[in-house]
Amino acid sequence: MQIKPRQQLLDIWRAIARHSFQDGEWDWGEWGGRSSVADAERLLCLMYPATEIPAFRLDDPDTTDRDVQDALKDVGGRLEIPGKLLTALVEFMRTHTSGDKQPSFAGGHYYASGDAERELTKEQRELGVVDSFSMSITLSLATLGFLKVYLSKPRRAEVRALADELRSATEARLTAAMVSLLRSFTINVFDADAPQGRTLCRLIGQDQVSDRIVIQQFQRRFKSLRAVLRDQFVLGVDIADGLNDENQLFECGWAWGLVQDAPVVDTSEPIGPQPSGVAKPIPYLYFTVVALDGIQDLFSERTLTLGLLNQEQQRLAEALRLRWEITQQYWSAIARFGEGPWPLEDIPWRTTGQRLESEYFSLCVAAILVYDLIRRRATDDDLTRTVTIMERLAERGRVTSRMTQRDRAITLHNPGIELPLQGSETLGPPMQWNMTDFSAQLLKRTIQLCALSRNVSSHDRLLRLGERIFDHVWQRRLRVGEGAGLWDNVRSVYPDSPERIGPLSWNITERVTECMVAARQLYTQSPIRSADLSVLAGDLLSEATHLLGSEQLEPTSVAEGSRGITLKGIEVKLRRAREIIEEQPGTAYALTIEVLGQLDTLALARHTASRGV
Numbered sequence: 001m002q003i004k005p006r007q008q009l010l011d012i013w014r015a016i017a018r019h020s021f022q023d024g025e026w027d028w029g030e031w032g033g034r035s036s037v038a039d040a041e042r043l044l045c046l047m048y049p050a051t052e053i054p055a056f057r058l059d060d061p062d063t064t065d066r067d068v069q070d071a072l073k074d075v076g077g078r079l080e081i082p083g084k085l086l087t088a089l090v091e092f093m094r095t096h097t098s099g100d101k102q103p104s105f106a107g108g109h110y111y112a113s114g115d116a117e118r119e120l121t122k123e124q125r126e127l128g129v130v131d132s133f134s135m136s137i138t139l140s141l142a143t144l145g146f147l148k149v150y151l152s153k154p155r156r157a158e159v160r161a162l163a164d165e166l167r168s169a170t171e172a173r174l175t176a177a178m179v180s181l182l183r184s185f186t187i188n189v190f191d192a193d194a195p196q197g198r199t200l201c202r203l204i205g206q207d208q209v210s211d212r213i214v215i216q217q218f219q220r221r222f223k224s225l226r227a228v229l230r231d232q233f234v235l236g237v238d239i240a241d242g243l244n245d246e247n248q249l250f251e252c253g254w255a256w257g258l259v260q261d262a263p264v265v266d267t268s269e270p271i272g273p274q275p276s277g278v279a280k281p282i283p284y285l286y287f288t289v290v291a292l293d294g295i296q297d298l299f300s301e302r303t304l305t306l307g308l309l310n311q312e313q314q315r316l317a318e319a320l321r322l323r324w325e326i327t328q329q330y331w332s333a334i335a336r337f338g339e340g341p342w343p344l345e346d347i348p349w350r351t352t353g354q355r356l357e358s359e360y361f362s363l364c365v366a367a368i369l370v371y372d373l374i375r376r377r378a379t380d381d382d383l384t385r386t387v388t389i390m391e392r393l394a395e396r397g398r399v400t401s402r403m404t405q406r407d408r409a410i411t412l413h414n415p416g417i418e419l420p421l422q423g424s425e426t427l428g429p430p431m432q433w434n435m436t437d438f439s440a441q442l443l444k445r446t447i448q449l450c451a452l453s454r455n456v457s458s459h460d461r462l463l464r465l466g467e468r469i470f471d472h473v474w475q476r477r478l479r480v481g482e483g484a485g486l487w488d489n490v491r492s493v494y495p496d497s498p499e500r501i502g503p504l505s506w507n508i509t510e511r512v513t514e515c516m517v518a519a520r521q522l523y524t525q526s527p528i529r530s531a532d533l534s535v536l537a538g539d540l541l542s543e544a545t546h547l548l549g550s551e552q553l554e555p556t557s558v559a560e561g562s563r564g565i566t567l568k569g570i571e572v573k574l575r576r577a578r579e580i581i582e583e584q585p586g587t588a589y590a591l592t593i594e595v596l597g598q599l600d601t602l603a604l605a606r607h608t609a610s611r612g613v
Contacts, residue, residue, distance in 0.1 A: 003447075003470050005520040009049050009056065010071040012513055015485025016045055017074040019504075024076045026088040028095075029482075031503040035108030036096040038503075040135040041510035043092060046085065047142040048510075051302065052517045058082055059149035082150050083159065089143055090162055093169035102272035103173040105132035105180060107257075107433075109502075114420060114430035121428040127278065129257050129433075130287040133180045134294030140174035141297050144308045171310070175269040178298075178316040181254070181291055183262040183274065185323050186281040187229055188353065189243050189250045197249050199352045204337040206346055219246050221333055226250070228326060251352065252323075252330050253283030254291040256421045256433065269312050280423040282353035285364035286435055288327060292371055295324045325375070332372035335365050342385065344369065347392060353422075359396050359409075360417045360438055366390065367445045374452050383449070387458050390446050391465055399439055400468045403494055412438040414490040414497040436488070439476070440511035443469040447515055451522040459528055466519075473512060478504060487512060526583050534585040540592040541577055547599045548574065554606065563602065570595050 020027060020042065032039060050058045057063055061078045069078050076084055098104045105128035113120050147167055151160065190196045192215050205214040229252065230243050243250060258277025265274065297303065298317040309317060335344035343349075349361035366389055373382060394400040398409040411417070416436035424431035446469060450462035478489050483504035490497045548570055573591045581588040 003467060003516075003519045005516040005523065006055070008474075009053075009513070009516045009520075010067060011485060012045065012509070012516070013049075013068070013071040014074075015483075016042075017072050018484070019482055019486065021075050021084070024074070024080070024084065026084060026091065028091070029503075031109065033095045035110045036104060036106050036132045037110050037129065037135060038108070038506045039092055039096065040132065040139045041506040043088065044135065044139055044142070044510050045506070045513045047089075047139060047146065048513060049517055051142040051145050053520055057149075058085060059146045060153075082146075085146070086150070086159070086162060086166065090166050090169075093166060093173065097169070100272060103136070103169075103176040105129065105136065105177070107132065110433065110507075111421075112418070112432040112434055114418075114432045118429035120431060124424060124428045124431055127257055127424070127427075127431075128180055128275070130181070130184050130254050131290050133177045133184065134290045136173050136177035137181075137294040138297050140170045140177065141300075141303055141308055143170045144174070145302060145306050148306055148308075172269070172271055175267065175313055175316070176271040177294075178313065178320060179265045179267060179271060179274065180258060181295065182265050182316065182319055182323075183258050183277060184254050184256075184279070184287075184291070185252075186255050186259050186262075186283055187243065187250055187252045188282050189248050192247070192249055195355070196352045199350060199355060200249055200251075203350055203352070204334060204343050206338070206341065206343060208338075208340065215247070215249070217338070218249060221337070222250075222330070225326060225329060225333075251283050253285070253288035253327050255279040255282060255423075256284055256287050256419075260423060265316075267312060267316065278423045278426055279421070282422060284353065284419065285331075285349075285351060285361050285368075286419060286433075288331070289364050289367045292324060292327065292368065295320045296371075328368055328372040328375060331365060331368040335369045336382070344389060345385070347389070347396060354420060356417075356419075358412070358417050359393055360412060360435055362389070363393055363438065363441055363445065366393070367441065370445050370449050370452070374448070380455050380458070383453050383455060383458050386449060387453075387461050387465075390442070390449065391461070394442060394446075394465060394469055397438055397442065398494075399442060399472045400465070403496070410494055410497050413494060414500060436505065437508050437511050439469060439473050440508050440515065443473055444511060444515045444518060447518040447522055451518070451525060454528050456528050456530060470515070473515075476508075527586070529583065530585055533589060534581065537577070537581055537585045537589040537592060540589060540596065541574065541581065544574060544592050544595045544599065547596070547603075551599055551602055566598060566602065570598055 020029070028039070032042075046058075049056045055065055056068060058068075058081055061082060064078045064081070069081075072081055075081050096104045096106070104126070106126045107129040108125050110129070110131070111120055111125055111127075143166065147163055147170075151163055155163070188196075192198070192201060192211060198211070201211040201214045204218070205211065223246070226243060226246070229250075255277075257279040258275065259279050259281045260277050262277050298309070299321060303309065336342045344362065344365055347362045348357050348359045349365055350357045351361055366386065369386060373386065391400075396409065397412050398407060403410065413436060416434040416438075419433045419435060421431040421433055443466060446462055446466045450459060450466055453459040453462060472493060473487075475493050476487055476489050477492075478484050478486055479492070486504050487508040488500065488505040490500060548567070552567060573595050577588040577591040577595075
């Protein structure tokens, strides 16, 4: 199935308008307000495309396209839509504010109990989670950009008052989310002989070399990065003394929530008291990827152009950017460690902190690698090997291959990978986080990699892979019920999977929306330029130009008016071919081939006429 981001985004918006607006008013439904993550994901299904794609803008009714108006007709007319969104955003900010009027980042019903006989406590469900911190950054930036444009024109006094309340709450939420991400970042230092150390040595050494050699290689590879971690970090991280010992191994990234004993971040912004954390200082691959996704929005062109960050937020953003870059460098180096096969190519990946093994963790590492490849402009060899990894993950996850009998791959999709949240047991039963978005994440990373690739062969492989994954994901839409057109009906592609319990998945719906935005950015890029095709197109253009000049030397009678029109058309096509030959050599080639055919037809007609005379 071909990815058509505009049409498919309109389908998603049409389904959301049916589901979330009752008689034109926003309706959170039974599950609304139970998780700040789920509610942010629902709003981002509308706000993210509306702020990232000019054709989907909703902040200026005068620029709203007709097909967008039609998709959102259940919301109201084009003049009503911005006001309805404003009200929904205000309700979100009010709902997810704690009793002391500070932003709340509760995971809510997204948390699960690791003990079937014990329910999670209220205090546990109200714990902040990195998913919420990250989503809040993206949603806050989208909201501030929306308000900046929407309020640039005169509005009624009550609308301006509501917008002012929203702006104040959004700015506070953005700052609090940034501070929380700083306090959730951690550096875990451990001895090579500890269980974590032995796992890491086996992972990056792939049982090909001794642990002693692996440790020496690790020391050389990460000497400069260790120095940066030791010397540069101040905000939100308590650097362990062990980092000074080069014989110690380490990992960096984001824990699942606020880290135990994380120092308070000094800020002049009024975000209230900073709560204590309970998460053990151990990086999680899943939450690290989620954090990286949100942090990158702080440095987007739109954020910088609209000036959405104040001076204090810019300071916090720079601290997050340092962690963003270092984390990418670390995990990219781990993924490609050594001179032979990459550790990432040894699927499935084994985590050191939680000692789990799954294709999902391979995908998480691949996602970080994709970010690093984009940052440092990857070589063709790196790209080709990464493409193969994505193809293998799609096959092993039974996204592009059939499910076998009693296939364990079904757990990737339903019930998902269960991630124990270490440290949560101090407040009640052990908590878990279920990850069910393997297919959507795989699609997003494939599209991102496709946008990066400037190699024709790799680009085509990724595009074909992306279309196959998208076909799988699109089939998983709900067909009936209140969530029709949204996600997730796993049994539509895996009939033997367990029945899904609970509300529709805003997690996967939002991920698919992100994929469509990424696909749109892919298609707005210039096509890949083939050097060989450019040379061939240039040679053809030279020949066509010469033949046109020769043809123009021939006399033209009044009776041959059509010949003059043909020659004019040929001139226009050749001029166009010259203009685009550098960016679109294939199109220039096609235009020139057509011109050569027309010139030959004219020459043949003249030759035939002369023989007849």
